[in-house]
Amino acid sequence: MTNVETYDILVFGGGKAGKTLAMDQATAGKRVAVVEAGMIGGSCINIACIPTKTLVRSAQLAGLARRAEEFGLVRTGPVSVDMGRVAARTAAVVAGMVEYNRQAFRAAGFEFVLGWGRFVEPRTIEVAAEGGARRLTGERIYLNLGTKAAIPPIPGLREAEPLTHVAALTLDVLPRRLLVIGGGYVGMELSHAFRLLGSEVVVIESGGQLAAREDADVAAAIASQFAEDGIELAFKARITEVAGRSGEQVTVRLADGRTFAGSHLLVAAGRQPMTAGIGLDLAGVELDARGFIRVDERLQTSAPDIWAMGEVAGSPMFTHVSLDDCRVAKSGIVGGARTTMGRMVPYCVFIEPEFARVGLSEKEAREQDMSYRLATLPMDVVPRARTLSERKGFMKALVAIDSDRILGFAMLGAQAGEVMAVVQMAMLGGLPFTALRDGILAHPTLAEGLNMLFAAVRPAKSQSAQNAQASEMSIGVETVKVIHVTIACGQPFEAVRDALVKNVPALDTQLMEVLKGANAAEIKERRAAGPKLWLFETRDHGALVAAEGQAKKSIQFEIGNPLTAERMTRHRLAAGLYAPLRIVLYEDDQDRAVFEYDLPSSLFDQFGDEEIAKTGCELDEELKHVLIAAAG
Numbered sequence: 095m096t097n098v099e100t101y102d103i104l105v106f107g108g109g110k111a112g113k114t115l116a117m118d119q120a121t122a123g124k125r126v127a128v129v130e131a132g133m134i135g136g137s138c139i140n141i142a143c144i145p146t147k148t149l150v151r152s153a154q155l156a157g158l159a160r161r162a163e164e165f166g167l168v169r170t171g172p173v174s175v176d177m178g179r180v181a182a183r184t185a186a187v188v189a190g191m192v193e194y195n196r197q198a199f200r201a202a203g204f205e206f207v208l209g210w211g212r213f214v215e216p217r218t219i220e221v222a223a224e225g226g227a228r229r230l231t232g233e234r235i236y237l238n239l240g241t242k243a244a245i246p247p248i249p250g251l252r253e254a255e256p257l258t259h260v261a262a263l264t265l266d267v268l269p270r271r272l273l274v275i276g277g278g279y280v281g282m283e284l285s286h287a288f289r290l291l292g293s294e295v296v297v298i299e300s301g302g303q304l305a306a307r308e309d310a311d312v313a314a315a316i317a318s319q320f321a322e323d324g325i326e327l328a329f330k331a332r333i334t335e336v337a338g339r340s341g342e343q344v345t346v347r348l349a350d351g352r353t354f355a356g357s358h359l360l361v362a363a364g365r366q367p368m369t370a371g372i373g374l375d376l377a378g379v380e381l382d383a384r385g386f387i388r389v390d391e392r393l394q395t396s397a398p399d400i401w402a403m404g405e406v407a408g409s410p411m412f413t414h415v416s417l418d419d420c421r422v423a424k425s426g427i428v429g430g431a432r433t434t435m436g437r438m439v440p441y442c443v444f445i446e447p448e449f450a451r452v453g454l455s456e457k458e459a460r461e462q463d464m465s466y467r468l469a470t471l472p473m474d475v476v477p478r479a480r481t482l483s484e485r486k487g488f489m490k491a492l493v494a495i496d497s498d499r500i501l502g503f504a505m506l507g508a509q510a511g512e513v514m515a516v517v518q519m520a521m522l523g524g525l526p527f528t529a530l531r532d533g534i535l536a537h538p539t540l541a542e543g544l545n546m547l548f549a550a551v552r553p554a555k556s557q558s559a560q561n562a563q564a565s566e567m568s569i570g571v572e573t574v575k576v577i578h579v580t581i582a583c584g585q586p587f588e589a590v591r592d593a594l595v596k597n598v599p600a601l602d603t604q605l606m607e608v609l610k611g612a613n614a615a616e617i618k619e620r621r622a623a624g625p626k627l628w629l630f631e632t633r634d635h636g637a638l639v640a641a642e643g644q645a646k647k648s649i650q651f652e653i654g655n656p657l658t659a660e661r662m663t664r665h666r667l668a669a670g671l672y673a674p675l676r677i678v679l680y681e682d683d684q685d686r687a688v689f690e691y692d693l694p695s696s697l698f699d700q701f702g703d704e705e706i707a708k709t710g711c712e713l714d715e716e717l718k719h720v721l722i723a724a725a726g
């Protein structure tokens with residue numbers, strides 16, 4: 095009978111949470127053991143985040159090298175990739191991190207037991223360790239067992255011996271034509287990387303878009319980038335059969351008759367928890383219907399003094415969340431109050447350009463029945479994006495409708511993850527969006543785009559705004575308040591202001607606000623380029639005169655002609671697009687903008703010039719009209 099070794103803390107599975115907890119507790123003087131099947135440091139550094147991002151970097155370089163001419167570099171001929179060296183670099187990065195972990199484990203001084211483990215008694219784990227079986231128990235037991243790639247039960251799929259991320263990340267030959275099952279984060283990253291490295295790639299996705307959790311505009315932009323880069327996309331794909339073998343010749347057949355042939359097949363179709371066949375029932379640890387360990391908000395399992403952390407506990411599948419689970423577990427050890435509830439979980443998808451999000455998407459806001467103000471900014475207008483020649487993508491932010499709280503931020507663009515962290519810090523610190531709108535951010539940086547993005551947030555809806563005379567239209571995806579103001583151009587500013595304050599109170603504060611630093615030349619150019627757009631000019635609250643606009647097809651609708659406003663709003667909603675229309679107020683005789691206001695609308699693209707001419711009007715005509723649809 096094997097002796098049972100007893101520890102204060104026994105960690106089963108050495109993922110991010112487990113190894114961090116072990117190092118922390120051992121350093122604090124506890125007797126700690128970690129049972130780990132074989133990956134020193136867990137999935138992240140061995141088979142997931144780190145090797146993927148290392149491969150992605152090689153792929154980025156290949157992509158950039160193809161664009162070398164654009165940067166004025168001498169053409170050096172077609173770009174070719176030596177996958178053997180790519181794989182060697184990836185392996186070296188992984189090895190370096192494994193070694194770093196090994197040394198950190200040693201320094202912390204916990205018992206690291208390598209071998210496959212399983213419960214053999216309610217609180218005893220047996221490990222098939224080198225040199226013979228060992229049995230261990232702990233006062234407190236923490237399960238951090240992770241997940242593995244799921245292989246869906248598709249006829250012929252298992253027999254085709256598809257790649258998963260594990261083998262794909264060590265490939266030393268470039269697949270000629272790679273079929274990828276799954277358009278989630280793992281599928282997208284690997285697809286794009288292999289495409290940039292030179293493979294032909296087909297993504298076969300059962301849903302109607304890539305990145306199922308993301309808003310349709312994000313998914314569409316990613317899909318269009320993929321298509322532009324030559325990746326074939328097959329949506330709504332119900333696979334009925336796979337034939338052949340990955341690495342030789344493989345065919346995927348869909349229910350609707352589509353067939354895809356390739357040299358390699360990669361499965362990235364979800365994750366399966368590592369909970370089978372390890373005696374969790376003996377330990378009294380309950381699983382949910384999908385096989386993940388049931389835990390409460392402190393990560394306590396159904397068994398006394400056994401906790402679970404990371405992916406196996408159903409936590410969001412990110413290394414930084416596993417790390418936070420460790421914080422929750424640590425807090426529990428010292429009687430702290432930390433839980434998994436209400437966590438703000440950011441994440442990035444390392445495609446080109448990068449995607450990052452923190453907080454709510456529009457989809458999630460709607461699911462939670464939350465109203466919000468939306469601001470968007472194309473990356474193309476961010477100066478740094480231009481200097482980098484990385485002009486693709488956009489930023490978008492959701493701000494509460496009735497306060498300045500930032501609800502969410504998403505970005506598709508160069509260094510999206512780094513820019514997102516700035517917004518996340520503001521959110522964590524409870525800063526209003528105006529802090530990002532008005533804070534001095536270094537120029538030219540990508541983060542500087544946040545100034546512009548948040549400048550496009552509409553004024554908040556105040557109580558008086560809600561009471562304002564307004565017609566409310568609820569059309570499809572959002573509710574829009576259309577406020578009709580009837581004023582005559584050429585009237586004294588006060589009269590107009592009073593009318594506006596009465597009907598659009600939120601505008602009042604904005605009107606008073608002086609936004610400094612507008613570029614005179616740019617304003618001039620816009621004035622010259624654009625057709626008429628009605629603007630107000632204030633001259634120390636002097637006469638209100640209308641001015642001209644800058645958007646390509648910009649118009650305002652006629653006040654007193656509700657039909658026009660309604661029609662345009664409908665078009666905007668139908669288009670589902672949100673390019674801002676900017677209203678700029680100039681001080682008389684000066685090219686300095688004193689007020690800028692972006693209407694989140696690209697409906698104008700729906701209109702031909704003729705129609706615009708019909709709905710617009712000349713300012714010097716004494717017509718009763720003006721602005722404004724204040725979306726609320």
Ligand SMILES: Cc1cc2nc3c(=O)[nH]c(=O)nc-3n(C[C@H](O)[C@H](O)[C@H](O)COP(=O)(O)OP(=O)(O)OC[C@H]3O[C@@H](n4cnc5c(N)ncnc54)[C@H](O)[C@@H]3O)c2cc1C
Binds near residue numbers: 130241368
């Ligand atoms: C391709 C890919 C790319 C990813 N990229 C990112 C990224 O960029 N950013 C990000 O945040 N997340 C990323 N993730 C997710 C991330 O890797 C995980 O969320 C993270 O590693 C945390 O995992 P974990 O702590 O739950 O468990 P893991 O790190 O998986 O650790 C579980 C450990 O338990 C061990 N184990 C399991 N069963 C037993 C047993 N019976 N006996 C002994 N040991 C056992 C395993 O060997 C493993 O080491 C990626 C995932 C994949 C697949």
